[in-house]
Every structure is written in C-alpha cells, then in structure tokens.
Amino acid sequence: MIKISPSVLASDFSALGAESKRMEESGADYLHLDVMDGRFVPNITFGAPVIKSIRNKTGLVFDVHLMIDKPLEYIEDFKKAGADIITFHVESSSPAEQTVDKILECGCKAGVSIKPKTAAEEVLPLLDKLSMVLVMTVEPGFGGQSFMPETMEKVKTLRREIERRGLDVDIQVDGGINEKTVETAAAAGANVFVAGSAVFGAENAAKAISDLRSLAEKAYSAT
Numbered sequence: 292m293i294k295i296s297p298s299v300l301a302s303d304f305s306a307l308g309a310e311s312k313r314m315e316e317s318g319a320d321y322l323h324l325d326v327m328d329g330r331f332v333p334n335i336t337f338g339a340p341v342i343k344s345i346r347n348k349t350g351l352v353f354d355v356h357l358m359i360d361k362p363l364e365y366i367e368d369f370k371k372a373g374a375d376i377i378t379f380h381v382e383s384s385s386p387a388e389q390t391v392d393k394i395l396e397c398g399c400k401a402g403v404s405i406k407p408k409t410a411a412e413e414v415l416p417l418l419d420k421l422s423m424v425l426v427m428t429v430e431p432g433f434g435g436q437s438f439m440p441e442t443m444e445k446v447k448t449l450r451r452e453i454e455r456r457g458l459d460v461d462i463q464v465d466g467g468i469n470e471k472t473v474e475t476a477a478a479a480g481a482n483v484f485v486a487g488s489a490v491f492g493a494e495n496a497a498k499a500i501s502d503l504r505s506l507a508e509k510a511y512s513a514t
Contacts (some may be wrong), residue, residue, distance in 0.1 A: 293507045294483045295500050296321035296354045296463070300336065301487030307341070308348035310491070315499040318504075320352035321376070323465070323485045326369075328359040332385060332432035339372035354485075355402065356465070358431050359383065363390045370397040373375070378402030378425050378463075381413050391420050404461070405437030406431060411445040415452060421460050423483065424449055428476070429466030438467030443479040450514075452481025473503050477510035 297319050316318055324342055329335040351462040355374040359365065362377075363385035369377055376437065377394045381387050381403050394401040403414050404425035414424050426445050428435035446462055453460045464476045465485035473484055484502060493499035 293477070293484065293504055293511060294320035294461070295490070295503055295507075296323040296483060296485045297416070297490040297496075297500070298323040298325060298485050298487040299491075300325050302493040303491075309353065311345050311349040313496060314490070315349045315351045317490075318500045319351060319490070321483070322349065322351040322418065323354045323356060324374075325356050326359060327432065331360045332358045334432045339368040342369065342374065343372040352376065354378070354463075356402075356425065359403075361385050363393055366393045366397055366399075367389070369398055374399055376400040376402055376423060378404050378423060378432075380404045380406070381407060381417075382406055383417065387417060388420075391417055395420065404431075404465075405438050405445065406484055407442050411448040411452075413451065416457065417456060418460060421467075421482070423461040423463050425463040425465055426481070427466055428464050428472075431466075438469075438472040440472075440475060443475060443497045446476065446479040446481050448509075468503075470502060470506060474505050474510040477507040478514055480511075480514060482507070482511060 297314045327334045327336040352375045357379045362379035377399045393402045394403045400422035402423035428442045461483045462481045463483035464481040468486045469489040490499045
C-alpha cells in the first residue's frame with residue numbers, strides 16, 4: 292500500500308498544530324517528524340516536547356525519525372510524546388537489536404534507517420522485527436537536497452529480501468521526493484514516501500499528495 296508522509300521540516304514551525312491538521316485534511320497517511328540532535332547530524336530540530344504539543348491536533352500516524360546519536364536512551368520519551376512509528380539509524384551508537392526491542396516493548400512500530408553510503412545488508416538481520424526500513428536518498432541533516440538515484444539499488448535489494456521471506460515490511464524513502472523522483476523510487480520497490488517542500492510548499496497540498504500517490508501507485512504496480 293502506498294503511503295505519503297509529509298515532512299514537517301518543510302512546514303511553518305510557528306503553526307505546527309495547524310500545519311499538522313492541514314496535512315490530515317489534505318489526505319496524508321503519516322506525519323514525518325525529523326528529530327535531529329546536532330551530533331549524529333549537523334543540525335538541530337526539535338524533541339519529544341514539541342511532538343507532544345501537537346499530538347492532540349491531528350489523528351495522523353506520527354512517523355518519528357530519530358537522527359540522534361543514542362536513540363535507545365530516548366525511546367520511552369518519544370512513545371510518551373505520541374510516536375506511532377519510531378525509526379532510528381543503524382549507524383547510531385545504540386545497539387541496533389536492543390533498540391528495536393525497546394521500541395516494540397513500548398508498543399510502537401519499529402523502523403531502521405540507513406544513510407546513502409550504508410549497505411542494505413546492514414539491515415537484513417533485523418528485518419523480521421521491523422515494520423519499516425527507511426532508505427535515505429540524501430545525506431541526512433538538511434531538507435531541500437537532491438535525490439540520489441544510486442540509492443535505489445538498496446531499495447531493490449531490500450524489496451527482494453522482504454518478498455523472499457514473505458514479510459510485511461514497508462520501504463520508506465526520504466530526500467528529494469517529488470513528482471519526478473517518486474516514480475523512480477516506487478519502481479524500485481519503495482511504498483512510503485516522505486515529501487517536504489513538494490507538499491508543504493505546494494499551492495494545493497491535497498492535490499500534491501494525490502498526485503504523488505497516483506504516480507507512485509502506477510509505478511509500484513508495474514514492478
């Protein structure tokens with residue numbers, strides 16, 4: 292199933308509650324919340340208190356992406372803040388399997404993310420416990436970067452392995468997703484798409500989400 296997860300990095304931070312509600316009314320499936328600590332990536336965004344402050348503004352699934360150095364230490368905080376899916380980086384300093392187990396123990400769905408230079412094989416030992424794998428199609432840390440088509444080989448590798456094992460695991464892509472790149476990613480096997488400026492910056496967010504979904508569905512069904 293194709294899902295669109297608008298990234299609040301591209302939203303109006305002075306009106307996060309209203310922006311979140313706008314995405315729900317525009318037909319988004321998830322709301323993508325990028326948490327950056329200034330250590331794992333060279334940028335700082337927001338933490339659990341901000342997520343908690345908008346949790347009662349929308350019924351959207353909170354798709355929380357932890358770009359932080361020690362995610363294991365903060366899983367409970369993000370669960371309490373209202374996270375539904377918690378994704379962390381396999382490159383972080385926390386033990387990957389222990390972190391996945393902690394996410395599941397807290398009652399959230401677990402996701403693992405990989406940077407553009409990290410091999411897909413790093414995730415394979417964890418696949419049986421995951422609900423989602425996030426393949427970064429840009430270097431994490433800043434919005435507005437260009438899509439890296441070479442990362443699609445990892446998406447293909449993951450999709451083949453997921454299907455081989457008969458698993459129900461989503462593949463999410465994040466970075467430079469728009470009407471041109473969403474087809475490329477969907478054709479490679481991705482089915483969850485993080486879009487920032489392509490949605491929040493659109494004149495009509497509902498149309499932008501609908502267009503992205505239609506393009507992705509067509510490309511994905513052809514694989």
